[in-house]
Every structure is written in C-alpha cells, then in structure tokens.
Amino acid sequence: DQQVKQNSPSLSVQEGRISILNCDYTNSMFDYFLWYKKYPAEGPTFLISISSIKDKNEDGRFTVFLNKSAKHLSLHIVPSQPGDSAVYFCAASRYNFNKFYFGSGTKLNVKP
Amino acid sequence: DSGVTQTPKHLITATGQRVTLRCSPRSGDLSVYWYQQSLDQGLQFLIQYYNGEERAKGNILERFSAQQFPDLHSELNLSSLELGDSALYFCASSPTDNEQFFGPGTRLTVL
Numbered sequence: 296d297q298q299v300k301q302n303s304p305s306l307s308v309q310e311g312r313i314s315i316l317n318c319d320y321t322n323s324m325f326d327y328f329l330w331y332k333k334y335p336a337e338g339p340t341f342l343i344s345i346s347s348i349k350d351k352n353e354d355g356r357f358t359v360f361l362n363k364s365a366k367h368l369s370l371h372i373v374p375s376q377p378g379d380s381a382v383y384f385c386a387a388s389r390y391n392f393n394k395f396y397f398g399s400g401t402k403l404n405v406k407p
Numbered sequence: 408d409s410g411v412t413q414t415p416k417h418l419i420t421a422t423g424q425r426v427t428l429r430c431s432p433r434s435g436d437l438s439v440y441w442y443q444q445s446l447d448q449g450l451q452f453l454i455q456y457y458n459g460e461e462r463a464k465g466n467i468l469e470r471f472s473a474q475q476f477p478d479l480h481s482e483l484n485l486s487s488l489e490l491g492d493s494a495l496y497f498c499a500s501s502p503t504d505n506e507q508f509f510g511p512g513t514r515l516t517v518l
Binding site: 297299301327329331336337338339340341344384386388393394395396397398399400 | 409411438440442448449450451452455457462463465497499505506507508509510511512
C-alpha cells in the first residue's frame with residue numbers, strides 16, 4: 296500500500312523557470328513531511344521539511360507547500376538551476392514515530 | 408559527504424546465497440535506519456535500530472535480519488536471496504527522530 300505517491304516520474308524545466316514537484320499522501324495521521332534530493336550514485340540528502348502546523352516553509356530557492364485538506368504537498372524551486380537536476384523524493388511520517396514513508400521519486404531535468 | 412558509510416558499494420551474488428551489508432553511522436548518531444530501493448521504486452523502510460535496540464519495523468522480509476552493535480555500526484543480513492532482492496540498500500543515521508543522513512548505498516545484484 297503506497298501511502299505516499301509521486302505521480303510524475305519525470306519533469307523537464309528550463310533554467311531560470313519554476314520547478315514544481317508534487318506529492319500526495321493517503322494517511323491523515325502524517326504530520327511531518329520532508330523532501331530529499333538524490334544524485335546518481337549517492338544517497339538521498341535532506342532538502343526541506345514542513346510540519347502539519349504550517350502550510351508553507353521556505354529555504355532560499357526552495358519552498359514547500361502543504362495542503363492538509365487535499366493531502367497534498369509540493370516543492371517549488373525558483374529559479375531552477377542545472378545543478379538542481381536530480382531525483383526528488385517526498386517522505387512523510389508521524390512526528391517522532393520513527394517510520395518514514397517515501398514516494399517513488401520525480402526525476403527533475405533543468406535544461407540550460 | 409553525509410558521514411554515513413556503507414560497505415560494500417556493489418555486491419553480486421547468486422540466488423539462494425546469504426550476504427551481509429554494513430553501515431557505519433555518523434559519529435554520535437544513535438539511530439540507524441535501513442531502506443530498500445528497487446528499480447523505479449521509492450525507498451521502502453525496512454527497520455530501525457536505536458542504540459542497539461530494534462525500534463521500528465517496516466516491510467522487512469523474514470529472510471532479512473539486522474542488528475546494531477555496541478559501537479553503533481549496523482549490519483543487514485539477507486539470506487536465501489531471490490532475484491527480486493536485487494536493489495539498492497540504503498542506511499541512514501539520525502541524531503533525532505526527524506532528520507536522517509543517508510549513506511551512498513549498496514547495490515545488490517542477485518543473478
């Protein structure tokens with residue numbers, strides 16, 4: 296049972312434009328959400344997180360939006376850079392619950 | 408470099424065999440998590456250890472087992488290997504329950 300879904304396996308964006316990566320979840324008990332970035336031959340690296348008490352969290356060019364009623368979160372990257380080309384995973388958990396559920400990833404390609 | 412090391416990087420073995428994957432967490436991190444990533448799939452949580460004790464269990468098969476040693480390194484043992492066990496296996500360590508640092512992974516190929 297896939298509790299976290301990323302329905303777009305890939306996304307291609309022009310350098311300088313906005314990248315929007317989407318993620319849906321089914322478990323309403325999730326209250327902590329994370330985005331990870333993964334380059335080939337490396338492990339995922341933490342990018343940004345948001346707890347369910349917020350609907351937006353920003354860190355530089357990266358902003359995560361959470362819509363709890365829709366059970367949807369998105370990652371916005373503005374402006375996109377070629378170095379952002381990677382696979383992005385969203386993950387969800389219950390705070391301090393120790394189990395993290397990951398989506399299948401979206402491969403972002405930022406074209407120069 | 409996350410500070411988490413995993414060995415070996417690559418492992419090729421045959422069906423029915425047994426292998427051990429090793430993970431050394433970041434200095435000071437007490438928690439270790441194991442994940443499996445099959446082709447085009449997300450990371451599937453397998454198991455978590457905290458300071459030597461099993462803390463949470465995910466979709467881990469009975470043929471798989473893990474342990475965390477007093478020096479906090481962890482091993483994931485996979486036995487009676489099947490073709491479908493071919494995957495990337497990631498270890499992550501954590502200083503808190505909501506932050507994880509991933510190792511580079513071990514790519515297991517079962518022929």
